[in-house]
Each structure stands twice: as C-alpha cells, then as structure tokens.
Amino acid sequence: MKTQDFTIALDAMGGDRGPEIVIPGAALAVQRHPNMKIIFFGDEARIAPLLDQHPKLKSVASIRHSEIAIAMDDKPSQALRRGRNKSGMWHSIEAVHKGEAAAVVSAGNTGALMAMSRFILRTLPGIERPAIAAIWPTILGESVVLDVGATVGADARQLIEFAIMGEAMASCLFKIDEPRVGLLNIGVEEVKGNEEVREAGRLLRELSLPLNYIGFVEGDDIGKGTADVVVTEGFTGNVALxxxxxxxxxxxxxxxxxxxxxxxSKIGAFLAQGAFGALKDRMDPRKHNGGVFLGLNGVVVKSHGGTDAFGFATAINVAVDMVNNGLIVKIAADVEAVNSILAQHSKAAE
Amino acid sequence: MKTQDFTIALDAMGGDRGPEIVIPGAALAVQRHPNMKIIFFGDEARIAPLLDQHPKLKSVASIRHSEIAIAMDDKPSQALRRGRNKSGMWHSIEAVHKGEAAAVVSAGNTGALMAMSRFILRTLPGIERPAIAAIWPTILGESVVLDVGATVGADARQLIEFAIMGEAMASCLFKIDEPRVGLLNIGVEEVKGNEEVREAGRLLRELSLPLNYIGFVEGDDIGKGTADVVVTEGFTGNVALxxxxxxxxxxxxxxxxxxxxxxxSKIGAFLAQGAFGALKDRMDPRKHNGGVFLGLNGVVVKSHGGTDAFGFATAINVAVDMVNNGLIVKIAADVEAVNSILAQHSKAAE
Structure with a gap:
C-alpha cells in the first residue's frame, strides 16, 4: 500500500507566513515520500515563484488558484460565509471530499478549518461529534491526547467515540497493535470525577469493547506516558495542552x-551544549506538530500556525501516516463494531 | 496584629511519615514565628520523644492524644465514620472551630480532611461550595489557582465565589492590593468555552464587583503569571495542576x-552546578507547598503528603499568612458585598 501514489492537498495560505512556510515544508516532505503528489490551494501569484525554487517538488505539484484567503482571526461563521466555494481552505478540503486528494493539511485558522471540514466532509456514520487529537511528547516517547478543543462538554457516549478514534490514530501513528487507552480523571478510583467520565469509565470497564482500556489516568500520567491514548472532553483537554x-x-x-x-555557568553550559541540544531536540514542538481532526469522512491535519518548514513537513508526515495506515476505514469499522455492542447492551438493559 | 500570640493546630499523624516530618517542620516554623504556639494532635507516644529533640518548640507546644489516625487511603465517608470525635485530624479541626487554634495544618488524606472540615467548620454564609487553592510557581513569581479538586463542575455563581475567595487569599499571601483575577477558558473571546464559564465571564464583566477582573486566560497563561488568581472548576483545575x-x-x-x-556534559554540568541549583530552587515544590481550603468558617491548610520538614514548614507559613492577614473576615465581607450586588442585579433583571 505504501508504494502506491497518493496526493495530499495543502492549504497554501494558512499559518502566520502562508506559502513561505508551506512550500518549503512540502519540499522537505516530498524528499521523504517520493510517491507523494501535492496540490497547493491559494494565491497562484505567491505560490508559483516559491515553487520555482524547488524543482523536485514542482515536478510532483500543481496549483489551484483561489481568490480568497481565510484570516487567522476570522470567526468560523465569517470564514464559512466568506470562504465557501472561494477560499483555498475550502477547495483543499473539497479535494479530499471529491477523492482528488487523500488528505488535507492546513496551518490556518483552527475554528474555520473545523467548521469547513464538518460542512464538506461530514462526520462518519455513528460519530456524533468530531475531536482534535494532539501528539504529546512523553518520557517514553509520544502519546495521543484528545479532544483538545473541538467538542466542549462531551458526554459518556462521545468520550467512548473519542477513545475509539484515538486508538485508531495511535495504531496508525505509532504502528502498535493494542494502544493502551486511558480516561483522564482526577483520581483513579471509580467514584472520582464528574458523571460523564464515571459513566464512560463504567461502560469501558464492563463492555468487552475491542479496545485495550487501562482505566482512569491523571494529569501527571500524560507526561509519564502511562497511556498511548488519553481521552478527555475538549475544554479540559485544551486547558491541559x-x-x-x-x-x-x-x-x-x-x-x-x-x-x-x-x-x-556559561562555560559549563558551553561544555554541556550537546546535552542541551539533545534536550531541545526532545522538546522540539516542530517534531510533535500536527493536530488530527478525527471523526470526519476524510483526513484533515492542522499544523501549528507559527511553525516553520520543518514543522509543517512533520504535519504532512502525520497526514501520510494516517492515509497509509487506513485511519478512516479503521475508525469506521471500529465505530460500527462498538455501536453494535452498545446497542446490544442497551437492549439487554431494558 | 502580627505581634499577637496565636496558636496553630497540627494534625501530627498526617502524611506519608506523620510525626517524623510534622514535628521538625513545626520546629522550623517556630523559628520564623516566635509568637506562635502549637498544639499537636495524634499519638502521644510517637509525638513526645520527637518533641524532646526540639526544646524551643517544646516550650511553646502541647500534645492532645488521639487513639485513631486517618489512613491516607481511607475514603472520606470511612474516615468520617471511623475518625469522628476520635481522630487527631478531627480534633485538630475542632480546635479551630472552638477557637483554641487560629488555623489547622494537615498533611493527611485530602478527601477526609475536606469532609471533616466541612462537617465541623461549615461553609461561610453565602458560600455554596468550598474550593482548594494551590500556590503555583510562574515566570513572574507565584499565582493562586482554584479550584484544584474540591468542587467538580462548578456553575457560574460558584465560579464567582471562587474568584472572590482566591482574590482574598492572593491579597493575604502576596500582600498586594488588587490581585488580577482571570477566568480559565479555552480562548479569550467572549463566545469561547462552556456555558458556566461564559456566564461567569459575563457577570464578572458586566457587574461592578469589587474585583480586579482581567478576563479569560488560557492554560499557558498560568505559567506566564498573566493573572495572580486563576479561577476554574475542580475537574479542570485538578487536571491542569x-x-x-x-x-x-x-x-x-x-x-x-x-x-x-x-x-x-557532566563536566559542563559540574561547572554550571550553581545554575542548576538555582533552577532546582525555583522549581522546588516544597516552596509552594500548601493547598488552602477556602469558603469554610476557619483556616485549613493541606500540606503535600510526601513533603519533608522544610515543605511542611512552608504549609504552616501559609496558614500563618492567612491568619495574620484576616483571610476569613475578608472573604466573609467580600462575599456579602458581592451577594448584595448580585441580588440587586437579579431584581433589576426581573
């Protein structure tokens, strides 16, 4: 599967510096994925001269011109009104919907990107609300934490959906078979936390879902890497991040x-600069860049708006991992399986 | 006021090591507060020999023997049943209720301490739910963050009470006149967040409360020190902490x-050891030890259970600051003032 050609749609106008980051970022990503094709969406007059500087990228890329660019501070409703059918962001998502691209990556306005993605791609059957999953550095490596801001106040059922989606993402990203899934709470005892978390915990414990659920985890467990997937609702997840x-x-x-x-101290630090370099490297936010929108009928990855070309290339790599490992198919199958178990359970409870 | 004698009640049996930490901790605190008297509550057979090692402390201390010690893993309901009228924790809180002590400090079981404190001391008039406030190190110094776990799912009214109580604590602790109060949210725009936070934000903006409210703050603002007081409900606050x-x-x-x-790197680190010492010092959790229970009819301070004598002395110092600066009187007065404004507001809205 990995040797097949595939196309990634890039919103060239997103982020603090737009094409100046997106094009060199794509050039880095193309080196790593020689069978990847790119479509840039945005202002051709700005994209074309930059593309001329990267002949290898140019040979696998095309440009779709759009008049409108979504501003970083546009409200989602504004962005939808102004950018519908006209903006690079809209067209790049539409390319995924039409099957022209396998995924879209944007460093643009998060709220606008989510609003347009929901509008164009729709949520997968059986998924009530989408989530944004962050890749979080831990002592042991990396974990997936969701939701970090898409769905404020998720209920028990939605938390279980997040667990399924996060598990699918972790298995695509980390290439592990049974990612450990934890539910974020303020204690590990069954009685702790709010009603939604307790109920989600009870369902995950009692039903035999096809999921390696390890129980409640606390805030300090995220950095420890206790779980590969940490599940919470969007308000708490965003504050934690x-x-x-x-x-x-x-x-x-x-x-x-x-x-x-x-x-x-300065002399000491100079001698230890290799160590500080290693620390900086492990903490480098560019290496963990890429928030994945989960629960939609297509792969959408949000890059940090302030990242550089290296960081944007990381976000593209995340999108490629999701495509090559069949994220959407996996989520759809898992959700169907879990929903049928949940349906039997509610029937039995009647 | 600071020159008056005052008495602090100490739960000698709380924490991972009980009297072995509490007594030397008290000895350190007594050096700093020569007009302080101490009553130790717990197992006299364990307390007395340790007290003999600290003659200065012994000269201002007394012991009240209790048969029962609350275990760190007792559930609050168990602790109340087993420890009522019998445990050192219970008697130390009761000493505050009876006016024998101005404050109580315990390194024991948080849930049990809160349950007993609410039972014995009751909440202040006009306060619906208590909060636990943490002292949080920031780039600029320290901030107060509440609630970190007492009240899960606080509503708008309770968030405003937390703001008032946190503001009172910050002014007692940092000796500043108008602490900046921020409401924790997932964005700074008025439309962001959940209903409770938006409603609390609206009330704080629109009513002229005697409070220096600076608006919504985000998770990264805590470490930056953007606000002196950061207000949130107990689930999110606990996860953030x-x-x-x-x-x-x-x-x-x-x-x-x-x-x-x-x-x-090792040689470099050796040369830079002064710098690492300074870093360690600023991050030292013992220096920020002491969770204050707010909204009760008395000063209760929770020390970290795993701290040492130095850390326990910090928690005693926090209690002394609260007593000397009139925390309870200040909260009671502020709550009354705010409640009368809120009452006029609801009347006007009818």
Whole structure:
C-alpha cells in the first residue's frame, strides 16, 4: 500500500507566513515520500515563484488558484460565509471530499478549518461529534491526547467515540497493535470525577469493547506516558495542552536565566551544549506538530500556525501516516463494531 | 496584629511519615514565628520523644492524644465514620472551630480532611461550595489557582465565589492590593468555552464587583503569571495542576538523561552546578507547598503528603499568612458585598 501514489492537498495560505512556510515544508516532505503528489490551494501569484525554487517538488505539484484567503482571526461563521466555494481552505478540503486528494493539511485558522471540514466532509456514520487529537511528547516517547478543543462538554457516549478514534490514530501513528487507552480523571478510583467520565469509565470497564482500556489516568500520567491514548472532553483537554506548554516555557525560561547568571555557568553550559541540544531536540514542538481532526469522512491535519518548514513537513508526515495506515476505514469499522455492542447492551438493559 | 500570640493546630499523624516530618517542620516554623504556639494532635507516644529533640518548640507546644489516625487511603465517608470525635485530624479541626487554634495544618488524606472540615467548620454564609487553592510557581513569581479538586463542575455563581475567595487569599499571601483575577477558558473571546464559564465571564464583566477582573486566560497563561488568581472548576483545575507536575517531571527527566549522557556534559554540568541549583530552587515544590481550603468558617491548610520538614514548614507559613492577614473576615465581607450586588442585579433583571 505504501508504494502506491497518493496526493495530499495543502492549504497554501494558512499559518502566520502562508506559502513561505508551506512550500518549503512540502519540499522537505516530498524528499521523504517520493510517491507523494501535492496540490497547493491559494494565491497562484505567491505560490508559483516559491515553487520555482524547488524543482523536485514542482515536478510532483500543481496549483489551484483561489481568490480568497481565510484570516487567522476570522470567526468560523465569517470564514464559512466568506470562504465557501472561494477560499483555498475550502477547495483543499473539497479535494479530499471529491477523492482528488487523500488528505488535507492546513496551518490556518483552527475554528474555520473545523467548521469547513464538518460542512464538506461530514462526520462518519455513528460519530456524533468530531475531536482534535494532539501528539504529546512523553518520557517514553509520544502519546495521543484528545479532544483538545473541538467538542466542549462531551458526554459518556462521545468520550467512548473519542477513545475509539484515538486508538485508531495511535495504531496508525505509532504502528502498535493494542494502544493502551486511558480516561483522564482526577483520581483513579471509580467514584472520582464528574458523571460523564464515571459513566464512560463504567461502560469501558464492563463492555468487552475491542479496545485495550487501562482505566482512569491523571494529569501527571500524560507526561509519564502511562497511556498511548488519553481521552478527555475538549475544554479540559485544551486547558491541559496549553498548561503543559506554559509549564515547559516557564522551565526553559528559568533554565536560561539560571545559566546566563554567571560566567562559570556559561562555560559549563558551553561544555554541556550537546546535552542541551539533545534536550531541545526532545522538546522540539516542530517534531510533535500536527493536530488530527478525527471523526470526519476524510483526513484533515492542522499544523501549528507559527511553525516553520520543518514543522509543517512533520504535519504532512502525520497526514501520510494516517492515509497509509487506513485511519478512516479503521475508525469506521471500529465505530460500527462498538455501536453494535452498545446497542446490544442497551437492549439487554431494558 | 502580627505581634499577637496565636496558636496553630497540627494534625501530627498526617502524611506519608506523620510525626517524623510534622514535628521538625513545626520546629522550623517556630523559628520564623516566635509568637506562635502549637498544639499537636495524634499519638502521644510517637509525638513526645520527637518533641524532646526540639526544646524551643517544646516550650511553646502541647500534645492532645488521639487513639485513631486517618489512613491516607481511607475514603472520606470511612474516615468520617471511623475518625469522628476520635481522630487527631478531627480534633485538630475542632480546635479551630472552638477557637483554641487560629488555623489547622494537615498533611493527611485530602478527601477526609475536606469532609471533616466541612462537617465541623461549615461553609461561610453565602458560600455554596468550598474550593482548594494551590500556590503555583510562574515566570513572574507565584499565582493562586482554584479550584484544584474540591468542587467538580462548578456553575457560574460558584465560579464567582471562587474568584472572590482566591482574590482574598492572593491579597493575604502576596500582600498586594488588587490581585488580577482571570477566568480559565479555552480562548479569550467572549463566545469561547462552556456555558458556566461564559456566564461567569459575563457577570464578572458586566457587574461592578469589587474585583480586579482581567478576563479569560488560557492554560499557558498560568505559567506566564498573566493573572495572580486563576479561577476554574475542580475537574479542570485538578487536571491542569497534575499535568503541569507531569510536564515538569518529564523535562527534568530529559535534562538529567541528556546531561549524564557524556563526560563533557557532566563536566559542563559540574561547572554550571550553581545554575542548576538555582533552577532546582525555583522549581522546588516544597516552596509552594500548601493547598488552602477556602469558603469554610476557619483556616485549613493541606500540606503535600510526601513533603519533608522544610515543605511542611512552608504549609504552616501559609496558614500563618492567612491568619495574620484576616483571610476569613475578608472573604466573609467580600462575599456579602458581592451577594448584595448580585441580588440587586437579579431584581433589576426581573
């Protein structure tokens, strides 16, 4: 399957710097995936000259011109009104819907991208609400954490859907057979947490779902890598993700100010620069770039808006992994299987 | 006021090591607060020999013997049943209720301590639900974050109560006049977040409460120190707190393994040990130890169960700050003022 040709649609106008990042990012990704084709969606006058600088990429790429670009601060409703049928973002998602591309990657406005993706691609049968899954660095490697902001206040049933979707994504991304799935809570005992989490936990424990459910996990378990997939609703997941970013930023600020505080420390840091390089490398947000929209009828990956070409290439790689490992088919099959178990369960409970 | 004598009740049996930490911790705190008296509650046979090792502390301390000690894994209901009128934890809280002590500090079981505190002390008039406030290190210093686990799923009204209580605590702890109060959300626009947070934000914006409300803040603002007080409901707050702990742990693990990976790095780290010491010092959890139970008719401070004598002394210092700066009186007055504004507002809205 991996040797087949496939096409990725790129929203060239998204992110803080648009084509200046997207085109060199695509050039990096194409080196890694020689059988990949690219369609750029956006302002041809800006895309074409940049593409001329990357002959190898140019040979596998085409451009679809769009008049309208969605701004990073457009509200989703505005973006839908203004960008429908006209914007690069819209057309790049539509390319997935029409089967012209296997996935779309955008560094644009998250709310607008989700609104358009739901509108064009629709959710998969049996999925009530989509989720955004983040790739989270841990002591043991990486984990998938969802939802980080698409569905605020998910109920028990939706949390189970997130578990299924996150499990499918983790198996595509990490190439493991039975990713460990944990439900984020404020304690590991059955009585802890809010009603939705307790009920989701009960269903996951009691039903024999085709899922390696390991129980409740707490906030500190995310960084420890206790689970490959950490499931929560969108409000808590978004706060957790940003809190972790803020904590990392605080610690690196402390470290920098401590090291530059004396000459001896500076010399020491110079000698240990290999170690600091290794630390920086492991914490590099560009290496974990790519929020995957799950539950839709197509692969949509959101790149961080402020990333560089290397980071954008990572997001493209995530999209390629999802395509090559059959994310959508896997989610659709898993959801069907789980829904039939849940249906039998509710029948039996009547 | 600070020169007056005051008494602190200590639950000597709480925490992973009980009196072995609590007594030397109290000895450190007494050095800093010479006008403080201490009552230890717990097993006299274990407390007395340890107290003999600290003559200065012994001269201002007394012991109240209790047969029963609450275990760290007792459920709150079990603890209440087993420890009522019999345990050191119960008696230490009761000492505050009776006015024998100005505050109680315990490193014991959080759930049991909250259950007993609510039972004995009751909530302040006008306060629906208590909160636990954590002291959070930030780039700029420290902030107060609440609730970190007492009240799961707080509504808009309760979030406003948390804002008032957190503001009172921050002014007692940081000695600042108008602490900046932020409401934790997943974006800064008015439409973001769940219903409770949006409604609390609307009330805080529209009513002229005696509160320096700065609007919505996001997870990464906590570590940045954007607000002196960060308000959220107990589920999200607990996840955020533990996620930050997990992230800090992950980064220090990465840093340690990077530094020990080569001889040159080790030499560099040796030369820069002053810098690493400074970093360790700023991140030291013992310096930010002390979760304050807010909304009760008395000062209750929870120490981390795994801390050492230095950390336990920090928790005592937090209790002393709350007592000396009149936390309870301030909260009671603020709540009354805010409730009268809220009542006028609902009347006007009818």
């Amino acid at each position: 940003k809190t972790a970013e803020g904590t990392a930023k605080m610690i690196t600020t402390f470290l920098r100010s401590a090291i530059t505080s004396s000459l001896l | 533990k996620t930050a702990e997990g992230t800090a742990k992950m980064i220090t693990t990465f840093l340690r393994s990077a530094i020990t990976s080569s001889l040159l």
